[in-house]
Amino acid sequence: MAIIAAFIFVILSAMALIPWVNVRWKGIVTVAAVCLLALLSSRIAVGALSGNEFEYIFRGSAVTGPIPVRVDALSGFFILIINFTFITGAFFGLQYMKAYREQSTGISLHGISFILAQAGLLGICSLQHSIAFLTAWEIMALSSFILIIFEHNKRETIKTGINFLVQSHICIMLLTLAFIWVAMRMNSYDFRAIAVFSNSGTLLVGVALFLCFFLGFAIKAGFVPFHTWLPYAHPAAPSHVSGVMSGVIIKIGIYGMLRMLLLIKCDYLLVGYIILFISVITGIYGVMLAIVQHNLKRLLAYHSIENIGIIGIGIGLGCIGIGKGNNLLVYLGFAGALLHTLNHSLFKSLLFYGAGNVYQSAHTMDIEKLGGLGKQMPHSSFLFLVASLAICGLPPFNGFVSEFLIYNGLFSGLQGSDKVLLSGIVGALFGLPLIGGLAMLCFTKAYGTLFLGRPRHSLPQPLREAGPGKLIPMYAVLLFIVGIGLFPGIFMDVLARPLALFTRLNGEGNFAPGKLPAGNALSMIGNWAAAFLLLAGLIYWVRKKATANKPVTRNSTWGCGYTGPGEKMQYTASSFIRTYRKLAEPLLLIHKRKKEIKEVFPRDGGQETHPYDKSEAWLIDYPLQLLKGFFNRFTFLQNGNLQFYILYGVVFISLVLIVPFVFDYLLSLVKFLNKL
Amino acid sequence: MISFILIILTSLFFSGIIIRTKSRASGRKGPGLFQPVKDIIRLFKKGAVYSKTSSFIFQAAPSIYYASILMAIMVIPLGEYRGIISFEGDFVFFAYLLGVGKFFMILAALDTGSSFEGMGASREALFSMFAEPAFFILMGSFALLTGHTSFQEIFASLHFGSYISYILGVLATLVLAMITMVENSRMPFDDPKTHLELTMVHEVMILDNSGFDLGLILHATNLKFAMYGALIANLFMGSFPLYLTIPIFLGIQLLFAVTIGLLESFTARFRMNHNAQYILALSSVSLLIFLGVLLMLGQFS
Numbered sequence: 001m002a003i004i005a006a007f008i009f010v011i012l013s014a015m016a017l018i019p020w021v022n023v024r025w026k027g028i029v030t031v032a033a034v035c036l037l038a039l040l041s042s043r044i045a046v047g048a049l050s051g052n053e054f055e056y057i058f059r060g061s062a063v064t065g066p067i068p069v070r071v072d073a074l075s076g077f078f079i080l081i082i083n084f085t086f087i088t089g090a091f092f093g094l095q096y097m098k099a100y101r102e103q104s105t106g107i108s109l110h111g112i113s114f115i116l117a118q119a120g121l122l123g124i125c126s127l128q129h130s131i132a133f134l135t136a137w138e139i140m141a142l143s144s145f146i147l148i149i150f151e152h153n154k155r156e157t158i159k160t161g162i163n164f165l166v167q168s169h170i171c172i173m174l175l176t177l178a179f180i181w182v183a184m185r186m187n188s189y190d191f192r193a194i195a196v197f198s199n200s201g202t203l204l205v206g207v208a209l210f211l212c213f214f215l216g217f218a219i220k221a222g223f224v225p226f227h228t229w230l231p232y233a234h235p236a237a238p239s240h241v242s243g244v245m246s247g248v249i250i251k252i253g254i255y256g257m258l259r260m261l262l263l264i265k266c267d268y269l270l271v272g273y274i275i276l277f278i279s280v281i282t283g284i285y286g287v288m289l290a291i292v293q294h295n296l297k298r299l300l301a302y303h304s305i306e307n308i309g310i311i312g313i314g315i316g317l318g319c320i321g322i323g324k325g326n327n328l329l330v331y332l333g334f335a336g337a338l339l340h341t342l343n344h345s346l347f348k349s350l351l352f353y354g355a356g357n358v359y360q361s362a363h364t365m366d367i368e369k370l371g372g373l374g375k376q377m378p379h380s381s382f383l384f385l386v387a388s389l390a391i392c393g394l395p396p397f398n399g400f401v402s403e404f405l406i407y408n409g410l411f412s413g414l415q416g417s418d419k420v421l422l423s424g425i426v427g428a429l430f431g432l433p434l435i436g437g438l439a440m441l442c443f444t445k446a447y448g449t450l451f452l453g454r455p456r457h458s459l460p461q462p463l464r465e466a467g468p469g470k471l472i473p474m475y476a477v478l479l480f481i482v483g484i485g486l487f488p489g490i491f492m493d494v495l496a497r498p499l500a501l502f503t504r505l506n507g508e509g510n511f512a513p514g515k516l517p518a519g520n521a522l523s524m525i526g527n528w529a530a531a532f533l534l535l536a537g538l539i540y541w542v543r544k545k546a547t548a549n550k551p552v553t554r555n556s557t558w559g560c561g562y563t564g565p566g567e568k569m570q571y572t573a574s575s576f577i578r579t580y581r582k583l584a585e586p587l588l589l590i591h592k593r594k595k596e597i598k599e600v601f602p603r604d605g606g607q608e609t610h611p612y613d614k615s616e617a618w619l620i621d622y623p624l625q626l627l628k629g630f631f632n633r634f635t636f637l638q639n640g641n642l643q644f645y646i647l648y649g650v651v652f653i654s655l656v657l658i659v660p661f662v663f664d665y666l667l668s669l670v671k672f673l674n675k676l
Numbered sequence: 677m678i679s680f681i682l683i684i685l686t687s688l689f690f691s692g693i694i695i696r697t698k699s700r701a702s703g704r705k706g707p708g709l710f711q712p713v714k715d716i717i718r719l720f721k722k723g724a725v726y727s728k729t730s731s732f733i734f735q736a737a738p739s740i741y742y743a744s745i746l747m748a749i750m751v752i753p754l755g756e757y758r759g760i761i762s763f764e765g766d767f768v769f770f771a772y773l774l775g776v777g778k779f780f781m782i783l784a785a786l787d788t789g790s791s792f793e794g795m796g797a798s799r800e801a802l803f804s805m806f807a808e809p810a811f812f813i814l815m816g817s818f819a820l821l822t823g824h825t826s827f828q829e830i831f832a833s834l835h836f837g838s839y840i841s842y843i844l845g846v847l848a849t850l851v852l853a854m855i856t857m858v859e860n861s862r863m864p865f866d867d868p869k870t871h872l873e874l875t876m877v878h879e880v881m882i883l884d885n886s887g888f889d890l891g892l893i894l895h896a897t898n899l900k901f902a903m904y905g906a907l908i909a910n911l912f913m914g915s916f917p918l919y920l921t922i923p924i925f926l927g928i929q930l931l932f933a934v935t936i937g938l939l940e941s942f943t944a945r946f947r948m949n950h951n952a953q954y955i956l957a958l959s960s961v962s963l964l965i966f967l968g969v970l971l972m973l974g975q976f977s
Contacts, residue, residue, distance in 0.1 A: 372789070374731050385733075394776045395769065407768045414820040419975060422820075426813060426966060430959065433771070433812045437805025440779055444801055448786030448794075454729050524763040528747070532773065536743035539892070543739055547888050550723035557727040557788045558883045560873055571786065571794020579802055583952050 001056060003040050004069065010036045011119050019108045023101050027094045030111035034090040034118055038083035041122050045083075048076030049497055060129075065189055067129045073497035074262065075125040077338065078255045082125070084480075085247040085345050086118045088473040092353050093240035095469035099360060100150075110150050114241075116143040117249070124252055128191035130179035134172065141168040144249055148237040160236040167219060167229040174216035175256075178209060191263055198264040206266025211274075213260045221253025223312065224282040227305045228616040231289075234301035235365065239356025242297060243349035246304045251341050254311055258334075261319065262501055269323030276316030276424050280431040283309025285615070287438040288584055291445070291577050292611040296355050296365045299446055300348065303391060306435060307344040310403065311337045313428055317409045320421060322505050328517050332409030334502045335518075338495055340402035343484060347390040347399060350477045354384040357466040358450065362459055367449045367573050369459075374451035376463040381451040383474050388443040390481050393436050396529030398484035401491075404525060407432065408518050445576050454567040486530050488522040574609065581609075589614040679754035679906060682922070686902040686929045687895070688713050693930065694901075697937025712898065716891045724887030729789040737784035738889040738896075744777030745896045749903050753828035755913035755921040764825045767815050771808065774859070777896075778804055785881040792873040796880035799948075803865060803877065806955040807858045813962035814851050817844075817969045831910040844968045849908050851961050853932070856904035858955055860897055863940040865951055875948060905932040 014033035018026050044054045054071040071079070093114070097107060120140030127133050145168070149161035179189070186193035198206040219226040230250070234242040261271075286305030293299040314337030321329030355365070357380040362370055374381035390397035410432070413425050449456075484491050496516075556563060574581075581590065589612045597605035637648075692709035699706025726734065750760040751770040761769070778800065785797035819825050821844075822833045835841070858865050861878030873880050882893050909928035913921050946954050 372729075374733075389776070389779065392775070392779065393772065394779060395772055400772055403772075404765060404768055408765045408825070411765060411816060411819045411825045414816060415823055419970075422970070422975070426816065426963070429812050429816045430809045433808040434805070436772075436775070437801075437808045440775060440782075441798075441801045441805055444779060444782040444786065444797070448783055448797075452731065452733065452783060452787040453789035518764065521763040521765055524761070524766075525769060528761050528769070532743060532747050532776075535746060536740045539743050539746075540736060540739040543888050543892070546720065547724060550721075550887065552723055553725045554728050555725050557729055557790045559791060567789065569791040570789045571791060571798075576786075576794050576798045579798055579949070579952065582949070583802075 003044060004056060007037060007040050007119075007122075010040070011115060014115050015112050018111050023104050023107060026104075026107050026111050027097060030114055031090045031094050033115045034086050037115070037118055037122065038087055041079050041126075042083050044071050044126075045076035045079035047071075048073050049080070049494060051497065054126075064129065064131050067127070067132050068190055069126050070128045070191075071126045072501065074255070074258060074501055077342075077495070077498045078125045078251070079122055081251070081342055081345050082118065082121050082248045085244055085349050086114075088349060088353075088477055089240045089244040089247075090114065091473040092243070092356070092470055093238070095467060096238060096240050096356055096360065106150060106152075109146055110238075113143040113146040116140075117147060117244070121248060121252055125255060130183060130189040130191070132189075133191075134176060134179065137172060137175065140249070140252070141165075141172065144168075144241075144245060147241045147245075148233050150238050150241070151236070154236075157236045160232040164229050164233045167226075171216045171219035174212060174219070178212040178216065181209065181212070191259075194260075194263045195265070198266060203265075203267040206264050207270055210260055210264045210266045210271055213264075214257060214271075214275075217253040217256035217260075218278075219253070220256070221250050221308050222282075222305045223278055223308060224285045224305065225615045225619050227282070227286070228613060228620050230305060231293075231298055231301040231613070234304070234352075235295055235297035239297075239352050239359060242300070243352035243356070246301065246352060247345035247349035250304060250308065251345060254308070254315075254337070254341055257315065258337075261315075262505070267323070268319045268505075272316050272319030272321075272323055273420070273424060274316075275312055275319060276428060279309045279312025279316055280427055281309070282306070282312060283435045284431055284438075285309075287435050287442060288587065289611065289613060291438060291442045292581055292584075292588060292590065292609075294366055294368050294573055296358065296367050296446065296450065297352070298365075299367075299442065300351050300355060303351075303439070303442070304344075304348060306439065307340065307348070307391070310406065310432070310435065311340045311344070313432065314338075314340060314402075314406045314409070317406065317413060317428075318502060320413065320424070321409075322502070324417070324421075325506055326413070327503050327506050329409055329413050330503050330506060331499055331517055332405055332412060334499055335492070335495055336402050336405035336409055338498060339405060339484075339491065340399075342491070343390070343398040343402050343481075346477050346480050346484075347387040347397075350383060350387040350474055350481070351391065353470065353474050353477075354380050354387065357470060360466070361463045363461070364459075367446060369457040370450050371456040371567065371570065372452065372454045373463060377451075377465045379465055379471050379474075383471075383478060384451065385447060386478055386481060388447050390485070392439045392443055394440075395525065396482075396485045396533055398481050400529075401484055401488040401522065401525065403432070403436070404521070405518060408521065412517075441577065441580060445573050449573040449576070453570050456567055456570065456572070486526050488526050489519070492516065492519070492522060587614070589617055677760055678757050678918075679752050679759055680750055682754065682925055683749050683752065683899070683902045683906050686905065686926070687898040690901045690905070690929065690933050691898050693933035694937040694940070697934050698941050701938060701941035712894070716895050719891035719894065720888055722887040724889065726886075727788045727790075727884050730784075730787045730884070733780070734784045734787040734884075735889070737780040737787075738885060738892040740780045741777035742892045742896050744773050744780075745899050745903070748773045749899060749906075751827060752903060752906050753831055753910065754906070754925060755910065755918075756828075756832050756915045757918070757921075758826075758828040762826055762828050766826045770827070771811060781881060781893075784885075788884045790884065792880050793883055795874070796877050796883075799866075799877045799951075800861065800881060802952055803858050803861075803955055806952055807855050807958060810851055810955075810958035810962045811855055813959060813966055814848060817962070817966040818848075820966075821969045821972065827910070831913065832915050834911065835914060838972065840968050840972050844965055844972075845911055847961055847965050847968070848911055851958055851965070852904055852908050852911075853935075854955075854958050856901065857936075857939075859904070860900055862936065864943055864946050865955070867945045901933070901936075902929065905929040908932060 010033055014029055017029050048054055048071045056069045058067040060067040116139055120136050123136030127136055145161055145165050148164055149157055151157050182194050182197050183189055186197050222230040234246055283306050286302050286309055290299050290302030293302060314333050318330050318333030321333055359365055390399040393399040393403040410425050410428055591610040591612060593608040595606045689709045691712040696706045748770050751766050753759045782797040782801050785793040818830045822830050824830050866877035868879060870876055885893055909925045913924055
């Protein structure tokens with residue numbers, strides 16, 4: 001109780017304090033509040049992860065009934081991820097927002113929303129009561145809306161913000177529907193009622209209920225085709241917000257799905273197939289679109305969709321495992337999903353912070369205009385490189401470990417399965433390497449054009465490396481990325497209890513600590529990844545020794561005999577992906593504008609490509625257009641005449657009065673006729 | 677351990693054999709078997725020219741590339757004898773390690789700020805990406821067939837018995853051989869002897885490398901040949917004793933090298949802009965193997 005009271009006290013006092021202090025202190029108060037909230041909630045979370053589940057029940061009111069606050073191992077794991085990302089985000093944001101000091105009121109609102117977003121997320125993880133859950137969800141949605149529209153003087157940002165607001169409320173509507181369904185039948189808002197409800201109904205009811213929740217959470221998490229808000233929201237927000245948003249806010253959708261899987265007893269096999277199918281599509285589609293983006297933050301946003309797909313493949317496998325009673329599959333699937341959730345929150349926030357450094361130094365996110373940043377910004381360049389390797393799932397970093405777990409799950413799922421499952425797994429086995437390969441194409445493009453080569457445009461201001469205030473939180477993230485890559489065993493121990501929740505669903509015992517599946521393989525991976533680093537270092541050292549007293553000259557790049565290659569002659573990002581674009585063109589929607597060079601003395605020519613999302617065009621834009629067309633027919637109603645509006649009012653009121661009356665009359669008439 | 681040593685040994689004369697075969701096929705005598713290795717040793721002794729544009733990545737990439745291939749070779753077994761690295765799912769580690777090396781080579785190409793090297797890098801990234809699903813589906817089929825998930829266990833328990841299994845062996849060889857050609861940028865996909873930068877894949881990526889670095893890259897190519905050759909050899913070894921497996925290994929490597937030489941002498945390269953489709957079609961051959969495995973397991977009866 002004391003902890004919860006302290007938690008609420010910190011939020012309220014920070015909210016009261018921030019508007020009154022000067023700009024410098026606004027940031028510091030925000031960071032302090034975020035750290036305090038993290039400290040308080042992490043205490044509970046660590047307890048939950050080591051076996052002491054936390055439970056406190058508020059008395060509540062007559063309407064809500066008792067409100068339980070429960071933190072089990074799954075909540076604890078997500079709380080720790082949220083806290084870590086928010087702390088690094090707050091420290092990074094403290095420096096990042098220095099550029100906007102003149103917008104004092106904006107910064108107050110921003111700081112308060114940042115705290116509220118964290119509080120909302122922590123609330124979602126711990127409140128197990130429908131109304132309280134939805135309230136926390138709404139707090140999270142609204143505060144992230146305010147966080148996104150920080151640069152509200154840009155028209156584009158406001159448009160994006162509204163888009164986000166609408167879509168997150170569709171998500172809330174679906175969740176509310178599902179909760180109302182349960183509450184109507186069970187007359188209780190406690191999450192346990194969901195479990196009781198799904199136990200009492202048939203499996204099909206469970207599936208329908210789960211799908212209702214799934215759709216809601218899928219919008220938040222960004223599964224294709226519910227992802228369309230995501231690539232707009234991330235670039236519009238300030239970088240630390242995009243980092244936090246991509247790192248943890250969209251992950252809350254994953255948390256929701258996992259929580260509902262634990263509660264709802266349904267046809268796991270069917271649900272597993274659905275999730276697996278959607279996830280493979282999500283992963284491939286996300287990365288396919290990421291490659292053609294030339295706005296760095298937009299590219300990263302599409303990669304969030306891809307990674308949600310990878311997490312989803314893990315969840316789908318785990319579900320199939322529950323359905324089949326195959327505990328190994330449950331363990332590997334959910335372990336991969338949970339670890340990838342953590343991993344993605346690490347490398348994606350690092351990538352967004354890196355993008356923030358680039359933005360504040362170069363004032364553009366268009367990678368075609370940049371180049372050679374590595375020379376002026378060596379730290380940002382190095383951090384971005386490591387994060388790129390990690391997101392491509394390459395050893396010796398953390399992304400590989402979680403992808404390896406999922407691969408292991410796929411291969412072990414092959415044994416003794418039927419044709420349906422086999423085709424599902426082969427689909428995933430086709431998709432996962434393809435996702436990895438495409439991610440590699442995308443990040444070599446992004447890193448290569450941004451940080452390598454020479455500047456492609458002359459920028460109005462000299463480039464400067466970010467200060468230590470920004471770099472230290474980034475290095476803190478890096479530490480974890482390398483740590484998970486080299487010592488995966490430690491982190492698997494942390495995952496043991498959350499995973500036990502899922503393996504318990506099968507009714508079988510947990511895996512003994514020393515005999516975890518893939519445990520041996522993971523420790524081997526850690527060791528051999530370290531060996532790989534050493535070997536690469538050794539070869540580099542030998543090379544250095546061997547060439548120490550050999551003549552080394554520096555000359556211009558080989559240009560087939562042409563000796564004055566300029567920066568305009570460098571390979572660009574668009575040309576780097578041209579072959580791919582040509583291949584993928586039928587699946588993508590790319591608007592091209594071409595200005596041919598004509599005449600003897602040609603004027604300026606040029607070519608522009610603007611990638612657009614085909615699923616958005618079909619699923620959002622086209623129906624909206626139809627809807628608009630339909631409603632346009634009723635514009636005659638809105639004619640601006642006051643008299644008409646009064647008439648509408650009168651008609652409405654009379655209808656309200658008459659319809660029940662007529663209905664009653666008809667009813668009695670029917671009864672009378674029946675009697676006859 | 678033994679496979680590691682054998683592969684390193686094979687790498688010394690592998691491209692020598694290819695070059696010899698090609699020379700014979702075109703009616704020349706050709707250089708000695710160890711000429712490629714001598715060239716590499718000569719490169720190791722040379723100084724280097726670096727582009728003014730390039731940064732540290734350009735200098736570190738060849739070493740990382742070489743290290744990634746050495747590590748990948750350590751994963752490969754020899755029949756019953758496991759490689760230095762062996763655990764469940766080691767072939768995932770194998771494929772992703774190769775990915776690290778490729779990632780850095782692509783970056784190094786972009787680091788020079790050249791108008792050509794990006795072209796090669798782009799093609800290499802795309803082609804090898806499309807080859808990856810074929811490898812994973814192939815390994816998945818074998819994992820399903822044998823019930824194991826590490827190279828050594830799979831190869832040790834791979835027995836050829838029925839007619840289907842022979843077809844599977846042939847198809848798997850085909851897939852692995854084609855992956856070798858893609859990964860090494862050889863004949864049907866890329867012509868290492870081409871003289872025009874615009875039509876190269878691998879060669880144009882390493883235009884700016886020189887001296888020790890170029891030596892590392894060239895030897896890495898030889899190592900890669902021997903590595904995939906060893907994978908193919910492993911398909912046919914089963915659990916024979918050592919005095920049989922080593923001759924089988926060397927014989928298959930020799931045969932593989934000669935085949936590559938003949939292939940390069942008598943075929944023309946594919947059209948560059950259709951390469952990606954050809955490579956993606958490899959996945960369908962892998963799927964065929966998968967269906968074959970299902971047949972063997974009686975899933976269709």
